[in-house]
């Protein structure tokens with residue numbers, strides 16, 4: 001049985017209107033009740049087509065709070081699925097942009113058209129105009145993130161099949177500002193697939209320092225300190 005009490009704890013950590021909170025409660029409940037999927041286990045990727053595979057509520061809350069504390073406004077999400085984590089990213093970006101009287105965007109990515117459609121429906125169901133903060137790029141992110149990134153990226157969420165994590169980081173890193181945060185889900189549960197990423201993040205010449213946080217499956221948080229400063 002999933003622990004649904006984690007949902008209300010997470011929702012208490014964020015600022016959002018009642019309709020969005022209700023939507024997130026419903027989406028998390030559905031997601032926590034589905035069979036789990038990790039890209040490095042033996043299930044084919046096709047078995048994740050009709051699943052949320054969403055970031056758990058406590059991780060979503062942490063990501064939201066990291067964005068608020070760093071005042072992040074330019075965010076890339078690798079792996080959007082039905083758009084649950086994206087809602088947290090968009091709330092934080094919208095609130096940070098409002099506080100700074102500035103702009104902001106969440107670049108979301110999804111290569112399954114049915115998932116992208118569901119994600120858009122969920123964003124429309126939120127109580128605020130979340131969609132205007134989200135640039136959903138449909139298709140293989142190795143193509144869709146190849147151009148048109150913001151001048152400076154504040155935050156990268158790697159919630160993607162493990163084999164794509166390092167290629168995605170390499171695409172986005174040239175635009176990362178010093179101090180940008182990278183969060184990687186399932187770093188322990190999917191460790192077999194993350195060897196190349198962990199080696200890259202651990203090599204001082206690449207400019208990152210990070211630590212694993214003991215959330216379910218492990219969550220890695222790294223900061224880009226700049227080349228030569230890590």
Ligand SMILES: C[S@@+](CC[C@H](N)C(=O)[O-])C[C@H]1O[C@@H](n2cnc3c(N)ncnc32)[C@H](O)[C@@H]1O
Pocket residue numbers: 052053054055078079080081082083084085086109110111112115139140141142159160161164
């Ligand atoms: C773990 S799920 C993302 C969950 C989402 N972040 C959330 O919390 O709701 C990873 C998603 O990445 C998508 N994906 C896999 N390969 C991709 C690729 N090459 N380009 C874009 N998206 C991809 C999958 O279809 C899947 O929906």
